[in-house]
Amino acid sequence: MRTVKWLGCAALGLVLATGARAENVKIGIMLPFSGVNADLGDANIKAMDLYIKLHAKDIAPHTIEVVKRDEGPPSGANAKTVATELITNDKVKLIAGVVFSPSAIAIAPVITQAKMPLLISNAGTAWITTLSPYIARFSFSMWHDAYPMGTYAANTLKCKTAAMGYTDFPPGKDSTEAFKTGFEKAGGKIVDAIPMGNPAQVPDMTPFFQRVKDAKPDCFYVFIPSGNHASAVVKTYGELGMRKAGVKLIGPKDVVPDTKLQDMGDAAIGTIVMSNYAADFDNAQNKAFVKAWHETYGANSYPDFMSAAAWDTMAAVFHVVKTLNGKLDDPDKVMATLKGWTTNGPRGKVSIDPATRDVVNDERALEVIRKPDGKLGTKTLGSISQVKDQCKELKIGRCGTP
Amino acid sequence: MAASDANAVPAVTMRARAIEYIGKRHRFHVWEALPWILIAAAYFVFPDRMTFGTQVLIAIMFALSLDLILGYAGIVTLGHAAFFGVGAYTVALLTARLNWGEPVTSLIIATLISAAAGFISGWFLLRYRGLTLLMLTLATAILLQEAGNYRSDITGGYDGVPGMEIWKLFGVFENDLYGRTYYIYIAVLLFLVFLVVRRIVYSPFGAALTGIRENVRRMHAIGSPVHRRLVAAYTIAAGIAGMAGALFAQSTAYTTLGVFDFESSAKVMVMLILGGTGRLYGAFAGATIYMLLEDHLAKLSPEFWQFGIGLLLVLAVLFARRGLLGLIEDIGIYFKTGGKS
Numbered sequence: 181m182r183t184v185k186w187l188g189c190a191a192l193g194l195v196l197a198t199g200a201r202a203e204n205v206k207i208g209i210m211l212p213f214s215g216v217n218a219d220l221g222d223a224n225i226k227a228m229d230l231y232i233k234l235h236a237k238d239i240a241p242h243t244i245e246v247v248k249r250d251e252g253p254p255s256g257a258n259a260k261t262v263a264t265e266l267i268t269n270d271k272v273k274l275i276a277g278v279v280f281s282p283s284a285i286a287i288a289p290v291i292t293q294a295k296m297p298l299l300i301s302n303a304g305t306a307w308i309t310t311l312s313p314y315i316a317r318f319s320f321s322m323w324h325d326a327y328p329m330g331t332y333a334a335n336t337l338k339c340k341t342a343a344m345g346y347t348d349f350p351p352g353k354d355s356t357e358a359f360k361t362g363f364e365k366a367g368g369k370i371v372d373a374i375p376m377g378n379p380a381q382v383p384d385m386t387p388f389f390q391r392v393k394d395a396k397p398d399c400f401y402v403f404i405p406s407g408n409h410a411s412a413v414v415k416t417y418g419e420l421g422m423r424k425a426g427v428k429l430i431g432p433k434d435v436v437p438d439t440k441l442q443d444m445g446d447a448a449i450g451t452i453v454m455s456n457y458a459a460d461f462d463n464a465q466n467k468a469f470v471k472a473w474h475e476t477y478g479a480n481s482y483p484d485f486m487s488a489a490a491w492d493t494m495a496a497v498f499h500v501v502k503t504l505n506g507k508l509d510d511p512d513k514v515m516a517t518l519k520g521w522t523t524n525g526p527r528g529k530v531s532i533d534p535a536t537r538d539v540v541n542d543e544r545a546l547e548v549i550r551k552p553d554g555k556l557g558t559k560t561l562g563s564i565s566q567v568k569d570q571c572k573e574l575k576i577g578r579c580g581t582p
Numbered sequence: 583m584a585a586s587d588a589n590a591v592p593a594v595t596m597r598a599r600a601i602e603y604i605g606k607r608h609r610f611h612v613w614e615a616l617p618w619i620l621i622a623a624a625y626f627v628f629p630d631r632m633t634f635g636t637q638v639l640i641a642i643m644f645a646l647s648l649d650l651i652l653g654y655a656g657i658v659t660l661g662h663a664a665f666f667g668v669g670a671y672t673v674a675l676l677t678a679r680l681n682w683g684e685p686v687t688s689l690i691i692a693t694l695i696s697a698a699a700g701f702i703s704g705w706f707l708l709r710y711r712g713l714t715l716l717m718l719t720l721a722t723a724i725l726l727q728e729a730g731n732y733r734s735d736i737t738g739g740y741d742g743v744p745g746m747e748i749w750k751l752f753g754v755f756e757n758d759l760y761g762r763t764y765y766i767y768i769a770v771l772l773f774l775v776f777l778v779v780r781r782i783v784y785s786p787f788g789a790a791l792t793g794i795r796e797n798v799r800r801m802h803a804i805g806s807p808v809h810r811r812l813v814a815a816y817t818i819a820a821g822i823a824g825m826a827g828a829l830f831a832q833s834t835a836y837t838t839l840g841v842f843d844f845e846s847s848a849k850v851m852v853m854l855i856l857g858g859t860g861r862l863y864g865a866f867a868g869a870t871i872y873m874l875l876e877d878h879l880a881k882l883s884p885e886f887w888q889f890g891i892g893l894l895l896v897l898a899v900l901f902a903r904r905g906l907l908g909l910i911e912d913i914g915i916y917f918k919t920g921g922k923s
Contacts, residue, residue, distance in 0.1 A: 213884035250880045250887070255840015256742060264633040268760055285742050286836040293759055305741055348731065350741040378731075578744065 202241035203506030207497060208266035208275040210251045210259070210283070211301075217254060219407075220279045220486065223439075224301055227487035228276070230476055231494035239498055242506035247272055254379075256282030263287040267294045273508035274299060274500070276493050279486075281305035281350065288312045295511040297518070301493040302486055306354060306571035307578040309538045314511060316518045316537040318496060318530070319489035320456055321569040322354040325432035328543045328564050329401065329454035330362020333430055336545070336562065337452065339363075339398035341371045343427075345388050346403040348375040355403040355432060358571065363401075371397050379405045385416035392427065393420055399428045406434040411444060418447025428452065436548055438484045441556050448556060451548045456541045457485040457527045458558045466526040488526040495523050496532075529566070536572050543567045608784045617866045621769055625762070633761035636833045638873045639768045640826050645853045645865035646772075646779055647822035652851070653860030654783050655815045656795030657708065661719030663847040664703070664726050665820040668696045669827030670837040671730070674743040679736065683749040685767075689828045696824020697817050704816035708809060711798075720844065727842035742838040746831070757833065764833045771829070775822055780862060782818065791815055792860075856898055858905025867906050 209228065211221035225248070232244060247270045252258025259282070266272050267290065274297040278284045284303040288311035291298045298315045300308065306321040333339045342363055346352035352375075360370050372395055377383030392400050400422070402413050414436070417429050429435070433455035436448055459470055459482050469491060473483045483491075500508065500517050508514055519534035530541045542565050546558040571579035591599075624635055644666055651657040672692035677683040707718045730737040738744050750756050755763045782788050790811050793801045801808050831837045840846075849872075857868020875894065879887035902909035 211884075214880070214886075214888050218885065248884045250884045253840060253843070253845065255740070255838045255843060256836070257838070257840055257846075260834045260836060261633050261637050264759065264761065265631070268633070269630045282740060282742050282838045282840065285744070286834065286838075289835055290759065350734065350739050353734070353739075 208272035210277040213250045223486040224490040227490035254280045256286040259283035297514045301490045318493040323358040323571040325454040326355045326358035327362040327570040330359040334366035334368040341397040342399040343372040343392045343397040402431045457488040469526040492525040632765040641869040644826040645869045647819045651819040655791040659719040661723035664723040665696045665823035666827035667842040669824030670831040673828045673831040692828035693825045697821030700820020701817040704813045708812045858907035
């Protein structure tokens with residue numbers, strides 16, 4: 181009996197001496213888990229779950245408790261209620277996730293009011309980070325891919341003229357605006373800009389592409405909301421023989437997502453995209469990431485750019501928990517810890533710009549090729565290191581207002 | 583009660599009975615206090631869930647407006663979200679473009695503009711019935727949505743109206759993080775709206791609407807101005823839906839073109855059918871149950887919660903075609919008659 185007492189005292193003393201009281205950090209995750217866009221939430225949460233599983237020991241003795249909530253439809257109608265409840269009811273210390281820009285915009289006032297750190301893992305409308313000092317973004321702004329693509333198309337691909345095709349919703353307009361700004365600054369000329377239907381359904385691309393083919397630009401920049409739209413773009417491009425006609429297909433990463441690439445066939449070969457991630461990226465972190473992914477989710481499941489961003493988001497959460505020793509009660513300290521944070525993740529070197537709280541990362545020009553093993557893959561043509569969101573750098577439109 | 587029974591009774595007695603029946607229907611019953619007691623109790627029991635509570639109240643108001651036209655006048659519409667959207671956008675654009683964020687006046691303006699939208703579209707569309715009307719109302723919502731997308735420089739498109747700032751209620755009460763102020767504000771408005779709707783459906787005008795629902799030809803034959811009655815009901819319903827939309831925009835300080843989605847038109851109809859159409863309180867029961875289920879199931883299983891809602895709908899269609907309130911009525915009748923009917 182006595183021994184037990186002594187042992188107990190000793191253990192207590194040890195704990196007090198190290199000063200490491202184990203904190204259980206409650207975090208909220210908002211992602212679309214239901215409806216037609218559930219696969220987007222899936223790509224995010226798989227990466228986050230994987231990170232938590234593999235790195236739980238890194239923050240010992242602290243633990244992370246995750247409250248998952250459905251972000252709801254792309255309109256963002258549900259987002260504010262969900263975010264408010266995570267704050268008032270679940271009393272989480274920070275919120276991570278958010279796929280749709282409207283959701284992020286809808287909850288920004290609550291985030292400011294409650295001083296709740298929001299770590300965005302996808303939503304890409306450029307000016308979101310200007311809405312609240314408690315928002316940090318780990319994914320990208322639409323300008324990250326599109327603006328350098330404009331410069332690259334004019335300078336390296338030697339395109340003098342370009343046409344643009346885009347799905348008629350805000351990211352489409354944002355992306356083409358960014359491409360246009362970069363392209364024209366580098367001396368290129370936009371000959372046509374074609375809205376191609378809405379994001380809810382995949383339109384027949386033929387009339388739009390025929391119009392571009394007749395105009396004979398050197399480059400054809402396409403923005404679509406990835407997924408099935410991407411398959412239709414590449415298919416139509418191939419059927420109309422546009423590559424033979426001398427029109428290069430270019431775009432952001434969404435045109436050739438890793439999830440759809442294998443089914444696209446020869447028509448995709450030669451497509452050039454600007455991207456911050458591809459499952460083929462040749463760095464140690466990515467190889468480990470893809471390997472762990474295959475081991476957990478099967479050989480036919482691939483991570484994509486959303487998964488890579490979600491992975492880095494969770495890495496940032498862990499960094500905060502570790503740095504603040506599990507005490508996340510002061511939101512300003514959390515934000516201070518995030519500003520200037522740097523990591524080496526699947527996307528290479530990624531950091532958070534202390535001035536804008538937006539991500540800074542490497543952009544790479546990728547060309548679709550057929551790999552020796554017969555599968556489609558990508559080859560890195562060139563890379564631009566540490567790209568900032570040019571919309572905020574150039575203070576364009578709403579990006580200019582702090 | 584078969585027609586042959588009625589013929590056997592003298593006309594005077596018939597009239598007396600009819601007056602008694604209508605008078606009885608109009609009187610307030612004790613059980614009618616129940617939903618209001620629950621709404622008030624919720625405020626004290628779940629003080630941390632008032633943001634959700636406000637959304638439930640808004641859904642009830644929206645469903646109630648649909649009940650007026652679907653349940654009473656028999657107008658089948660799949661575009662009721664159009665008016666919800668017009669209300670929301672009126673509030674949003676008033677504050678974002680004209681710097682007018684005063685809640686009460688913008689609510690009144692939004693209600694009037696939505697009612698006007700209902701009047702104009704109703705004037706044209708209510709000449710049609712059935713499938714044609716279904717498609718045309720659906721098209722109205724889509725047209726408004728596309729118009730908003732076309733001028734996204736004004737509306738902000740699918741990203742939402744930027745820069746909305748709703749002023750304090752009466753210049754005093756702020757929309758706090760917990761949503762308590764707005765819960766009370768919306769509960770009071772819902773009560774007023776309910777009184778109006780209740781008065782309407784039990785008035786001769788309401789009786790005429792029910793007549794139109796049951797037999798349009800006969801209403802034409804007795805000289806009832808069918809089209810005018812329908813347009814009037816449609817206008818009032820549009821105004822109430824617009825008010826719900828305006829309250830949505832005010833309480834969340836946010837709105838996007840997503841409010842015009844087919845889903846929101848369909849959702850409100852599902853709520854109403856779940857609760858029971860043409861019974862006023864069906865909107866209360868349906869909207870509350872739908873929202874609670876959605877909320878709880880989504881928390882329980884963020885991935886598969888829609889399965890639960892689907893299952894409930896299937897069960898409702900199989901076993902309670904007249905909605906939850908219809909089911910309760912049936913059970914009541916069963917016990918009254920001792921299971922003979």
